[in-house]
Amino acid sequence: MTRGLTTPEYGNSLWIPYNTVTWLQHPQITIRQSTIDYITDKYVMFEDGDNLGFDYLIVALGVGRHAPIGVGAETRDEFEIMLRETHANIKAAQSVTVVGAGAVGIELAADVKEVFPDKYVRLVHSREQVLAGPFSVTLRQRVEQALVQMGVEVVLGQRVVKQRQISDDKDNLETAQLGGQISIANDMNCNRSARLPELTSAAVTNAELTLANGERLQSDWTVQCLGAQTRPILQLASKGLTGSDGIRVRGTMQVDDIRYPHIYACGDACSHSAVKLAGVAMHNGFVAARNIARCVLMGGPRAADTLLEQSPDFPAKILLLLGRSHCAMQVGDVLWDEERARQFVFEDMGLAQCVNALSLTSVPIATSPFDHPPSPK
Structure with missing residues (x-):
C-alpha cells in the first residue's frame, strides 16, 4: 500500500x-x-x-x-480518490515526516524519498533501533544504513508526545501520547472508529511535532505508522x-x-x-x-x-x-x-504472485480435504 x-x-x-x-x-x-x-x-x-x-x-x-495505509473506501471510485488526494498532499509537501519505523513506516519513507528525491524526508521512531520483532541487530542496522544512504533522516529514541496542525484553526488536530499509543482527539465516532480505524486518517498537513526531549519539528505532511489494531x-x-x-x-x-x-x-x-x-x-x-x-x-x-x-x-x-x-x-x-x-x-511488489496464489483470475483446482495444502513461499 x-x-x-x-x-x-x-x-x-x-x-x-x-x-x-x-x-x-x-x-x-x-x-x-x-x-x-x-x-x-x-x-x-x-x-x-x-x-x-x-x-x-x-x-x-x-x-x-488508520488511513491512508488502512483502506476505508467501499468502492473503487472512493479508493482512487483517496490515492489521488494522498499523493497530491505528498507531492505538494517540501518536507515529509513518517512517525513509526516498523515495516510500513520504513517502506513508506523509502518510497517517498525515491519518488520525490528532492523532498526532505524524516523517519521518527521511539526505540533506539528500527523495526520491532524477532530480527537481528544486523538487519536493523542494514535497513537504517540504506535509509540514510537514500537521504532519509532517521531520528531514533524519540517518541512523539504531541502533534499540532498549525494551519486552519477550525480543523485543528492535536494528538497526545497515552500509554505508548497516539490517540486522535478529533474523532467524531469513537465506537465505530475503534472497530474501523481505517475511517480515521493518521495523516495531516502542516504539522508541528513535539518530541519527548522537547524538540519541535515542523513538517508539511506527516503520517503516523504506529502499528495495527x-x-x-x-x-x-x-x-x-x-x-x-x-x-x-x-x-x-x-x-x-x-x-x-x-x-x-x-x-x-x-x-x-x-x-x-x-x-x-x-x-x-x-x-x-x-x-x-x-x-x-x-x-x-x-x-x-x-x-x-x-x-x-x-x-x-x-x-x-x-x-x-x-x-x-x-x-x-x-x-x-x-x-x-x-x-x-x-x-509489482509480488501482487501478481498473490493474485495467482488466491486464484483471483482463474478457477482453483478442487482437491480432497485430506490432501496436504501447498506451503507458503
Whole structure:
C-alpha cells in the first residue's frame, strides 16, 4: 500500500472487486458487503441491525490501520480518490515526516524519498533501533544504513508526545501520547472508529511535532505508522480469547476454547505468530477451510477432532523493500545478502504472485480435504 500512495497508477491495481473473481460467482456463494458490529457463537450481527446465523465461521478480518495505509473506501471510485488526494498532499509537501519505523513506516519513507528525491524526508521512531520483532541487530542496522544512504533522516529514541496542525484553526488536530499509543482527539465516532480505524486518517498537513526531549519539528505532511489494531468484535463467554495480538487459536485454527470448535480464525486476526505474514495467512485459510470440510464430511467437529490438520509453525521472516534500489531480508535466524534477496523482489511488489496464489483470475483446482495444502513461499 505504501507504494500505492507514492505511485497511484500502481495503487489502482490493488483494488480487485469480488465480481471479477470467476469462482466467487458460483450460485452457492453469497457475498455481502456490510460492517460487522459483533459476533456471538451463533450469529454475526451487522451494524444495520440485521444478523446472519452460521454452522461454521472463519474470522479473517485482518487488523485495522488508520488511513491512508488502512483502506476505508467501499468502492473503487472512493479508493482512487483517496490515492489521488494522498499523493497530491505528498507531492505538494517540501518536507515529509513518517512517525513509526516498523515495516510500513520504513517502506513508506523509502518510497517517498525515491519518488520525490528532492523532498526532505524524516523517519521518527521511539526505540533506539528500527523495526520491532524477532530480527537481528544486523538487519536493523542494514535497513537504517540504506535509509540514510537514500537521504532519509532517521531520528531514533524519540517518541512523539504531541502533534499540532498549525494551519486552519477550525480543523485543528492535536494528538497526545497515552500509554505508548497516539490517540486522535478529533474523532467524531469513537465506537465505530475503534472497530474501523481505517475511517480515521493518521495523516495531516502542516504539522508541528513535539518530541519527548522537547524538540519541535515542523513538517508539511506527516503520517503516523504506529502499528495495527485488532478488531474487538468477538462476544463469547471465553475470557482472554482476544488479546492485543489477536484472537487466540489452536494449531487447527479453531479458537482456543473447546466450547467453540465451530469457530475459526486465521491470518492477521489471530495470534498464531509473532510476525504477521501474507503467506502464513493464506496457509491458515487453507487449513481452516479444509478442517471445516473434514468436520462436515465426518458429521461435526467432535467426530472429526482427531483428523483435523495442524498448521505448522513457520520461521519468522521479513522482506523489506526500500524503494526500488534497496532491500533487506531475514528468514529465521539467517540474514540474506541483498543479491540473494532480490530473487524475491518484483516490480509489482509480488501482487501478481498473490493474485495467482488466491486464484483471483482463474478457477482453483478442487482437491480432497485430506490432501496436504501447498506451503507458503
